[in-house]
Protein backbone atom coordinates (compact mmCIF):
# COMPACT_ATOMS: atom_id res chain seq x y z
CA UNK A 631 0.00 0.00 0.00
CA UNK A 632 1.54 3.26 -1.14
CA UNK A 633 0.50 6.72 0.05
CA UNK A 634 1.40 10.16 -1.26
CA UNK A 635 1.04 13.52 0.38
CA UNK A 636 2.24 16.95 -0.69
CA UNK A 637 3.23 19.23 2.16
CA UNK A 638 3.64 22.96 1.38
CA UNK A 639 5.05 22.03 -2.03
CA UNK A 640 6.28 24.71 -4.41
CA UNK A 641 8.19 24.62 -7.70
CA UNK A 642 10.68 26.91 -9.41
CA UNK A 643 11.28 27.60 -13.06
CA UNK A 644 14.71 29.20 -12.83
CA UNK A 645 14.54 31.52 -9.84
CA UNK A 646 10.82 32.18 -9.99
CA UNK A 647 8.37 30.24 -7.84
CA UNK A 648 5.49 29.28 -10.14
CA UNK A 649 3.71 26.88 -7.77
CA UNK A 650 3.40 27.56 -4.06
CA UNK A 651 2.06 26.07 -0.84
CA UNK A 652 0.37 22.94 -2.18
CA UNK A 653 -0.72 20.74 0.74
CA UNK A 654 -2.96 17.81 -0.13
CA UNK A 655 -4.85 15.24 1.88
CA UNK A 656 -3.25 11.78 1.89
CA UNK A 657 -3.64 10.09 -1.51
CA UNK A 658 -3.89 6.31 -1.22
CA UNK A 659 -3.37 3.10 -3.22
CA UNK A 660 -6.16 2.52 -5.72
CA UNK A 661 -7.13 6.19 -6.05
CA UNK A 662 -7.40 8.15 -9.25
CA UNK A 663 -6.97 11.89 -8.78
CA UNK A 664 -7.84 14.37 -11.53
CA UNK A 665 -5.68 17.50 -11.48
CA UNK A 666 -7.61 20.30 -13.13
CA UNK A 667 -7.17 24.04 -13.66
CA UNK A 668 -6.88 26.64 -16.42
CA UNK A 669 -4.02 26.86 -18.92
CA UNK A 670 -0.73 27.93 -17.29
CA UNK A 671 -2.16 27.30 -13.78
CA UNK A 672 0.81 25.10 -12.83
CA UNK A 673 -0.39 21.50 -13.30
CA UNK A 674 2.62 20.34 -15.36
CA UNK A 675 4.95 22.32 -13.12
CA UNK A 676 3.52 20.54 -10.06
CA UNK A 677 3.94 17.14 -11.74
CA UNK A 678 7.55 17.94 -12.60
CA UNK A 679 8.17 18.94 -8.99
CA UNK A 680 6.66 15.66 -7.71
CA UNK A 681 8.91 13.64 -10.06
CA UNK A 682 11.97 15.67 -9.02
CA UNK A 683 12.58 17.24 -12.46
CA UNK A 684 11.99 20.66 -10.87
CA UNK A 685 13.15 21.88 -7.49
CA UNK A 686 11.16 23.77 -4.89
CA UNK A 687 10.21 24.11 -1.24
CA UNK A 688 8.10 21.66 0.76
CA UNK A 689 8.01 17.87 0.86
CA UNK A 690 6.68 15.14 -1.38
CA UNK A 691 6.03 12.41 1.19
CA UNK A 692 5.75 8.85 -0.10
CA UNK A 693 4.97 6.06 2.37
CA UNK A 694 4.97 2.31 1.83
CA UNK A 695 6.65 2.25 -1.59
CA UNK A 696 8.18 -1.10 -2.52
CA UNK A 697 11.15 0.44 -4.35
CA UNK A 698 13.23 3.59 -4.36
CA UNK A 699 11.81 5.03 -7.54
CA UNK A 700 8.07 4.54 -7.21
CA UNK A 701 7.00 7.30 -9.59
CA UNK A 702 6.13 6.93 -13.27
CA UNK A 703 5.68 10.06 -15.37
CA UNK A 704 4.03 10.55 -18.71
CA UNK A 705 4.88 14.05 -19.97
CA UNK A 706 2.48 16.27 -21.89
CA UNK A 707 4.80 16.44 -24.89
CA UNK A 708 4.90 12.95 -26.37
CA UNK A 709 6.81 13.84 -29.55
CA UNK A 710 9.66 11.43 -30.25
CA UNK A 711 12.64 11.67 -32.55
CA UNK A 712 14.37 8.41 -31.63
CA UNK A 713 14.66 5.98 -34.54
CA UNK A 714 12.90 3.09 -32.82
CA UNK A 715 9.81 1.05 -33.44
CA UNK A 716 6.92 1.19 -31.00
CA UNK A 717 7.85 -2.24 -29.64
CA UNK A 718 11.53 -1.33 -29.20
CA UNK A 719 10.65 1.89 -27.40
CA UNK A 720 8.43 0.05 -24.92
CA UNK A 721 11.05 -2.66 -24.37
CA UNK A 722 13.69 0.03 -23.83
CA UNK A 723 11.45 1.77 -21.28
CA UNK A 724 10.99 -1.57 -19.50
CA UNK A 725 14.74 -2.25 -19.28
CA UNK A 726 15.90 1.29 -18.44
CA UNK A 727 17.96 1.19 -15.28
CA UNK A 728 17.87 -2.62 -15.17
CA UNK A 729 19.99 -5.41 -16.63
CA UNK A 730 19.60 -5.73 -20.40
CA UNK A 731 18.62 -9.42 -20.19
CA UNK A 732 15.09 -9.77 -21.52
CA UNK A 733 12.91 -12.39 -19.82
CA UNK A 734 9.74 -14.14 -21.02
CA UNK A 735 7.97 -12.17 -18.30
CA UNK A 736 9.14 -8.87 -19.86
CA UNK A 737 7.84 -9.92 -23.28
CA UNK A 738 4.52 -11.15 -21.89
CA UNK A 739 3.99 -7.89 -20.01
CA UNK A 740 4.74 -5.82 -23.11
CA UNK A 741 2.17 -7.85 -25.08
CA UNK A 742 -0.37 -7.44 -22.28
CA UNK A 743 0.00 -3.66 -22.10
CA UNK A 744 -0.03 -3.26 -25.90
CA UNK A 745 -3.19 -5.33 -26.12
CA UNK A 746 -4.89 -3.37 -23.34
CA UNK A 747 -4.09 -0.07 -25.06
CA UNK A 748 -5.05 -1.45 -28.47
CA UNK A 749 -1.68 -0.69 -30.10
CA UNK A 750 -0.56 -4.21 -31.07
CA UNK A 751 -1.21 -3.50 -34.74
CA UNK A 752 1.36 -0.66 -34.75
CA UNK A 753 4.07 -2.58 -32.82
CA UNK A 754 6.59 -2.44 -35.68
CA UNK A 755 5.89 1.07 -36.92
CA UNK A 756 8.57 3.75 -36.37
CA UNK A 757 7.78 6.22 -33.61
CA UNK A 758 8.25 9.08 -36.07
CA UNK A 759 5.47 7.72 -38.29
CA UNK A 760 2.69 7.75 -35.71
CA UNK A 761 -0.36 10.00 -35.42
CA UNK A 762 -0.66 12.26 -32.34
CA UNK A 763 -3.13 9.90 -30.67
CA UNK A 764 -1.00 6.83 -31.40
CA UNK A 765 2.04 8.60 -29.92
CA UNK A 766 0.06 9.37 -26.79
CA UNK A 767 -0.95 5.71 -26.38
CA UNK A 768 2.67 4.57 -26.83
CA UNK A 769 3.77 7.09 -24.24
CA UNK A 770 1.23 5.66 -21.77
CA UNK A 771 2.59 2.17 -22.47
CA UNK A 772 6.18 3.38 -21.90
CA UNK A 773 5.24 4.77 -18.50
CA UNK A 774 3.11 1.80 -17.41
CA UNK A 775 5.62 -0.84 -18.48
CA UNK A 776 7.88 0.23 -15.62
CA UNK A 777 5.15 -0.72 -13.13
CA UNK A 778 5.13 2.52 -11.17
CA UNK A 779 3.34 2.65 -7.84
CA UNK A 780 2.49 6.31 -8.38
CA UNK A 781 1.65 7.33 -11.93
CA UNK A 782 1.60 10.98 -13.05
CA UNK A 783 -0.06 11.48 -16.44
CA UNK A 784 -0.02 14.93 -17.99
CA UNK A 785 -3.07 15.25 -20.26
CA UNK A 786 -2.85 11.61 -21.44
CA UNK A 787 -6.07 11.75 -23.44
CA UNK A 788 -5.83 15.19 -25.09
CA UNK A 789 -5.15 13.75 -28.57
CA UNK A 790 -7.47 10.73 -28.32
CA UNK A 791 -10.88 10.18 -29.88
CA UNK A 792 -13.81 9.70 -27.52
CA UNK A 793 -13.71 5.90 -27.64
CA UNK A 794 -9.99 5.82 -26.81
CA UNK A 795 -10.40 8.44 -24.07
CA UNK A 796 -12.94 6.29 -22.25
CA UNK A 797 -10.89 3.13 -22.92
CA UNK A 798 -7.71 4.68 -21.48
CA UNK A 799 -9.35 6.28 -18.44
CA UNK A 800 -11.25 3.09 -17.70
CA UNK A 801 -8.03 1.07 -18.06
CA UNK A 802 -6.14 3.44 -15.74
CA UNK A 803 -8.92 3.23 -13.17
CA UNK A 804 -8.69 -0.58 -13.28
CA UNK A 805 -4.88 -0.42 -13.02
CA UNK A 806 -5.21 1.78 -9.94
CA UNK A 807 -7.72 -0.59 -8.33
CA UNK A 808 -6.05 -3.92 -9.19
CA UNK A 809 -2.40 -2.92 -8.77
CA UNK A 810 -2.92 -0.52 -5.87
CA UNK A 811 -1.42 2.32 -7.88
CA UNK A 812 -2.06 6.01 -7.20
CA UNK A 813 -2.89 7.67 -10.53
CA UNK A 814 -2.77 11.45 -10.93
CA UNK A 815 -4.12 12.72 -14.24
CA UNK A 816 -3.95 16.32 -15.41
CA UNK A 817 -7.02 16.73 -17.58
CA UNK A 818 -9.08 19.55 -19.11
CA UNK A 819 -12.24 17.52 -19.72
CA UNK A 820 -14.17 18.08 -16.51
CA UNK A 821 -16.87 15.56 -17.39
CA UNK A 822 -14.25 12.82 -17.71
CA UNK A 823 -12.80 13.99 -14.38
CA UNK A 824 -16.25 13.77 -12.78
CA UNK A 825 -16.78 10.33 -14.24
CA UNK A 826 -13.46 8.66 -13.40
CA UNK A 827 -11.78 10.47 -10.53
CA UNK A 828 -12.05 9.58 -6.86
CA UNK A 829 -10.69 13.02 -5.99
CA UNK A 830 -10.25 16.27 -7.87
CA UNK A 831 -7.37 18.65 -7.17
CA UNK A 832 -7.82 22.18 -8.51
CA UNK A 833 -4.80 24.33 -9.32
CA UNK A 834 -5.28 28.02 -10.10
CA UNK A 835 -2.54 30.63 -10.35
CA UNK A 836 0.07 28.24 -8.99
CA UNK A 837 -1.90 27.43 -5.83
CA UNK A 838 -4.18 24.64 -4.78
CA UNK A 839 -7.75 25.92 -4.77
CA UNK A 840 -9.38 22.70 -3.53
CA UNK A 841 -8.88 18.96 -3.23
CA UNK A 842 -11.65 16.50 -2.42
CA UNK A 843 -14.54 14.48 -3.77
CA UNK A 844 -15.47 15.49 -7.35
CA UNK A 845 -18.99 16.51 -6.38
CA UNK A 846 -17.73 18.75 -3.53
CA UNK A 847 -15.02 20.37 -5.64
CA UNK A 848 -16.52 20.77 -9.13
CA UNK A 849 -19.21 23.31 -8.34
CA UNK A 850 -20.77 26.20 -10.25
CA UNK A 851 -18.99 28.60 -7.90
CA UNK A 852 -15.56 27.03 -8.51
CA UNK A 853 -16.15 27.06 -12.28
CA UNK A 854 -17.07 30.74 -12.17
CA UNK A 855 -14.11 31.75 -10.02
CA UNK A 856 -11.41 29.54 -11.53
CA UNK A 857 -12.52 29.10 -15.15
CA UNK A 858 -14.59 32.28 -15.55
CA UNK A 859 -17.56 30.40 -16.95
CA UNK A 860 -21.23 30.19 -16.08
CA UNK A 861 -22.08 26.51 -15.72
CA UNK A 862 -24.43 24.12 -13.98
CA UNK A 863 -23.68 20.67 -12.60
CA UNK A 864 -26.62 18.45 -13.45
CA UNK A 865 -27.32 14.77 -13.18
CA UNK A 866 -27.96 12.76 -16.34
CA UNK A 867 -30.55 9.98 -16.52
CA UNK A 868 -27.90 7.54 -15.24
CA UNK A 869 -27.38 9.70 -12.17
CA UNK A 870 -23.87 10.88 -13.20
CA UNK A 871 -22.90 14.52 -12.64
CA UNK A 872 -22.22 16.57 -15.77
CA UNK A 873 -20.94 20.09 -16.32
CA UNK A 874 -23.25 22.05 -18.59
CA UNK A 875 -21.68 25.27 -19.79
CA UNK A 876 -23.93 28.28 -20.34
CA UNK A 877 -21.23 30.75 -21.37
CA UNK A 878 -18.20 32.72 -20.28
CA UNK A 879 -18.29 35.03 -17.26
CA UNK A 880 -16.32 38.28 -17.12
Ligand SMILES: Nc1ncnc2c1ncn2[C@@H]1O[C@H](COP(=O)(O)OP(=O)(O)OP(=O)(O)O)[C@@H](O)[C@H]1O
Nearest residue numbers: 643644648667668669670671672673674675676706
Ligand atom coordinates in the same frame (compact mmCIF):
# COMPACT_ATOMS: atom_id res chain seq x y z
N1 LIG B 1 10.42 25.84 -18.74
C1 LIG B 1 9.80 26.90 -18.25
N2 LIG B 1 10.46 28.03 -17.95
C2 LIG B 1 9.82 29.10 -17.43
N3 LIG B 1 8.51 29.14 -17.16
C3 LIG B 1 7.79 28.04 -17.43
C4 LIG B 1 8.38 26.87 -18.00
N4 LIG B 1 7.42 25.93 -18.15
C5 LIG B 1 6.28 26.51 -17.72
N5 LIG B 1 6.51 27.77 -17.30
C6 LIG B 1 5.49 28.69 -16.75
O1 LIG B 1 4.92 28.11 -15.57
C7 LIG B 1 3.55 28.44 -15.50
C8 LIG B 1 2.76 27.15 -15.31
O2 LIG B 1 2.87 26.35 -16.49
P1 LIG B 1 2.39 24.84 -16.55
O3 LIG B 1 2.92 24.26 -17.80
O4 LIG B 1 2.72 24.18 -15.27
O5 LIG B 1 0.80 25.05 -16.66
P2 LIG B 1 -0.35 23.99 -16.89
O6 LIG B 1 -1.34 24.18 -15.79
O7 LIG B 1 0.20 22.61 -17.05
O8 LIG B 1 -0.98 24.53 -18.25
P3 LIG B 1 -1.68 23.84 -19.53
O9 LIG B 1 -3.06 23.44 -19.09
O10 LIG B 1 -1.72 24.98 -20.49
O11 LIG B 1 -0.83 22.69 -19.97
C9 LIG B 1 3.19 29.19 -16.78
O12 LIG B 1 3.14 30.58 -16.50
C10 LIG B 1 4.34 28.89 -17.72
O13 LIG B 1 4.57 29.94 -18.61
